Amino acid sequence: MATRDIYTTTVGENVQDESNSNRCPECGGRVTTNTVETICKKCGLIVDEQRTDHGPEWRACDRDERKRTGATLTAARHDRGLSTEIGRGTDANGNMLAGRKRRQLGRLRREHSRGRFRSKAERNLAQGLGEVRRIAGVLELSESIRDQACQLFRSAQNEDLLPGRSIEAMAAASVYGACRCNGLSRTLEDVTELARVEHSRVRNAYKTMNANLGLPAAPVAPREFVPRLASELEVPDRIRHRATELAEWAKSAGLTIGVRPSGFAAACLYKAGREDGWYLTQSTVAEAADVSATTVRTHRDALDELIV
Incomplete structure (x- = not known):
């Protein structure tokens, strides 16, 4: 008897809770729910809105590649990456398309390409x-x-x-x-x-x-060109480090003002190679930096005066 009373009481409480959940908290009227909002039929009160849809919304047909989100927005596309692309050759399952279907998709692709741009x-x-x-x-x-x-x-x-x-x-x-x-x-x-x-x-x-x-474009320092030139000339790391030090000293001394940074970096590599016994010709270094050999020689002389 006690067990029956407990069961009856529990069922009654569940029915009462469910009845209360379907009632408007303001007027006690009946509420209805659609895919977006929960509205009272009597007074029009919006009890809940923007409900989460927990149903499937896969963006891919392959079971292993299913996901609920698409590609992120990007500034590299004129429409931020929101446009649709019509594929070629195969359907969603990878099967080859018949000739009639390919011609139909070709016409659709042409019209789709024409309608992508509004102006x-x-x-x-x-x-x-x-x-x-x-x-x-x-x-x-x-x-x-x-x-x-x-x-x-x-x-x-x-x-x-x-x-x-x-x-x-x-x-x-x-x-x-x-x-x-x-x-x-x-x-x-x-x-x-x-x-x-x-x-x-x-x-x-x-x-x-x-x-x-008004671009915030600061002048590029010669030391930024040293790793690139060193990699192209295939010089050891010790020479690259020495050339970076020379470029820093030249910048602190004001020798890099108004000069082409790639040419000055080439001169730093040339001088660092000469100090280490790694003999690089001026023409080779100048060609890698896209400057003349005279430019390399002029900056080399300025570095010699700085070091001395």
């Missing part, structure tokens, strides 16, 4: 960001530097700097500006070699971008 400015943005990604990929820059270059190109377009200038030139200038703002040892010649326009156009585009956007 000519958005099309130009997509072209410029694609050029930025290409140059950054060849230079093996990090994703953060690439995204900064893409953001610089966006800023240049928002400030109406593109009219009258080449999109490829502004894209290359954006990559060079991002490298300068982060103190990377990338010269303008390194970027223009990969650009599809002349050196003068990239230089003018960078000057325009720097003047209008």
Whole structure:
């Protein structure tokens, strides 16, 4: 008898709790729940909203690659990476498509490509960001530097700097500006070699971008070019360390003001190699730094006066 009373009491409490959960806390009316909100039918009070949907929302059909989140937003795409791409060749399961299906997807892909851009400015943005990604990929820059270059190109377009200038030139200038703002040892010649326009156009585009956007581009110190040149010339680490010390001493003495940093770094490597008995020719070092042998010899003489 006691067991029956306990069971009856427990069931009654559960029914009462469930009844209370379906009642409005204000007027006691009945509440209904949809996929977004829980609303009272009598007074209209919103009891709960933005309920979590615990159902499956897989972004991939493969069981091993199922995930609830898509790709992160990126500044390297004109639409922040939210657009959809229509694949080629196979379906979601990896099966080959029939000829009729491939032709149908080809027509859909063409119409999809036409509808991706809402204006000519958005099309130009997509072209410029694609050029930025290409140059950054060849230079093996990090994703953060690439995204900064893409953001610089966006800023240049928002400030109406593109009219009258080449999109490829502004894209290359954006990559060079991002490298300068982060103190990377990338010269303008390194970027223009990969650009599809002349050196003068990239230089003018960078000057325009720097003047209008106010880039925080600090001068690159010669010591930043020493590891790159040392790796290209295959010199020992002790020579690289000595060349870095020479570059630091020259900077503290004010010898690097107004000079080309890559040429001064080449002179530091040349002098460090001569001190260690690792004889590097001036022409070899100058070719690696893309300067003349006279430039290396002039900076070498300035270093000799500093050391003495």
